[in-house]
Amino acid sequence: MKISFYTLGCKLNQAETDELKNELLRHGFSVVPFSQKADVAVIRACGVTEGASRTTREMIRNAKRRGAYIIATGCMENKNMPEIDFVAMDNQKIIEHIVILSAAKDLLNLDEGILKQVQDDNKDEPTERTRAFIKIQTGCNFNCSYCIIPHFRGHSASIPSEKIIENINKKVEQGYNEVVLTGVNICQYKDKELALAGLLKKILLNTKIVRVRLGSLDPRLITEDLINLYSDKKTTERLMPHWHLSLQSGSDVILKSMNRLYSTKKYYGIIAKLRKSNPLFSFTTDVIVGFPGETENDFKQTCDLIKKVQFAKVHVFPFSARPGTAAEKMQPIPDKTKKERSKKLVLLSEETAKKFAEKFVGKTRPVLFENKKTGYTPEFIRIKNNSDINLQNKIVKTVIRKSNLQL
Numbered sequence: 001m002k003i004s005f006y007t008l009g010c011k012l013n014q015a016e017t018d019e020l021k022n023e024l025l026r027h028g029f030s031v032v033p034f035s036q037k038a039d040v041a042v043i044r045a046c047g048v049t050e051g052a053s054r055t056t057r058e059m060i061r062n063a064k065r066r067g068a069y070i071i072a073t074g075c076m077e078n079k080n081m082p083e084i085d086f087v088a089m090d091n092q093k094i095i096e097h098i099v100i101l102s103a104a105k106d107l108l109n110l111d112e113g114i115l116k117q118v119q120d121d122n123k124d125e126p127t128e129r130t131r132a133f134i135k136i137q138t139g140c141n142f143n144c145s146y147c148i149i150p151h152f153r154g155h156s157a158s159i160p161s162e163k164i165i166e167n168i169n170k171k172v173e174q175g176y177n178e179v180v181l182t183g184v185n186i187c188q189y190k191d192k193e194l195a196l197a198g199l200l201k202k203i204l205l206n207t208k209i210v211r212v213r214l215g216s217l218d219p220r221l222i223t224e225d226l227i228n229l230y231s232d233k234k235t236t237e238r239l240m241p242h243w244h245l246s247l248q249s250g251s252d253v254i255l256k257s258m259n260r261l262y263s264t265k266k267y268y269g270i271i272a273k274l275r276k277s278n279p280l281f282s283f284t285t286d287v288i289v290g291f292p293g294e295t296e297n298d299f300k301q302t303c304d305l306i307k308k309v310q311f312a313k314v315h316v317f318p319f320s321a322r323p324g325t326a327a328e329k330m331q332p333i334p335d336k337t338k339k340e341r342s343k344k345l346v347l348l349s350e351e352t353a354k355k356f357a358e359k360f361v362g363k364t365r366p367v368l369f370e371n372k373k374t375g376y377t378p379e380f381i382r383i384k385n386n387s388d389i390n391l392q393n394k395i396v397k398t399v400i401r402k403s404n405l406q407l
């Protein structure tokens with residue numbers, strides 16, 4: 001039975017798809033690219049923006065037209081689409097359903113040798129990448145006024161640290177050099193007394209993973225413990241000096257209306273502390289443009305903060321109201337203004353990204369190459385390999401020149 005996947009949205013969705021693929025391969029199923037004809041298509045939806053929701057619907061229809069049985073999962077806004085055959089929120093339910101569908105009970109009884117052969121046939125699927133996404137939690141206890149995710153994912157729930165260590169060690173065995181810890185809000189990680197900083201210490205101690213990167217971080221939950229860990233030369237060899245620190249707006253008025261519960265002063269304070277110990281510590285972020293009530297002055301404050309921080313990358317999201325959120329009931333600003341501001345912010349973000357990347361020219365950095373041609377420094381600066389040697393999955397000390405930068 002052939003199964004294909006289409007995954008939208010965040011790294012958490014990617015991690016959950018990887019987990020599901022591996023489990024299905026282990027059970028003897030075949031995984032095929034989404035462009036090929038499959039018996040079952042698993043669409044992992046994203047409902048964070050209007051655009052992502054639309055793409056989710058398009059992909060469901062696309063796979064259905066090609067005759068696949070559709071399983072929808074993830075942040076699925078419209079579970080009642082007639083094209084969907086089955087909806088499940090967790091991977092275990094999907095696996096059980098696929099097993100029933102395929103009447104594959106015999107396959108499950110395959111002896112180890114045959115199972116290994118099936119896995120080998122599919123070996124390119126899970127190991128072709130050099131960076132593995134490791135899910136450490138899901139759900140969120142906050143209630144940002146624009147966000148629909150808690151509606152899909154519920155309250156925060158964390159994976160036990162022992163299980164995370166086991167998963168990372170498996171990735172090390174498979175040859176991965178880097179893991180990215182992902183979740184809906186990884187700053188809400190809690191396993192008994194262990195919070196995110198404690199989990200990182202445990203990972204460094206109990207695994208041989210070369211590089212650990214963090215998924216999106218929440219400014220209201222950044223602890224001194226975490227900052228200290230990232231300021232300590234002994235740990236930063238393996239903890240990548242790059243945070244995706246979610247901003248959303250550079251205006252305190254708008255942050256309040258978004259129910260973000262932090263100020264721009266607190267936000268910049270985190271940046272300043274980390275840059276004090278490492279001036280080239282890298283930050284990327286998300287910004288929502290055109291949130292209801294955003295004035296020219298609010299927008300200017302966002303632009304000013306972006307220039308001040310010099311982000312390595314800003315993901316710009318024009319505001320789109322999600323059904324059932326508090327922001328849906330707020331007075332929207334005109335689409336034309338939103339478009340103009342988004343355009344300006346994208347240009348500004350490109351400018352600051354270029355300036356930040358150019359600070360690395362002349363410096364030597366260990367670059368992890370993800371394919372023959374492209375790799376990333378610890379600060380997540382994209383580097384081109386100008387030689388003909390295939391450096392895929394190798395960490396190579398590289399003297400960075402302007403011609404290496406891939407902006």
Ligand code: SF4
Pocket residue numbers: 140141142143144147148149150184185218
């Ligand atoms: S922190 Fe806010 S934006 Fe992030 S998942 Fe929770 S509610 Fe949504």
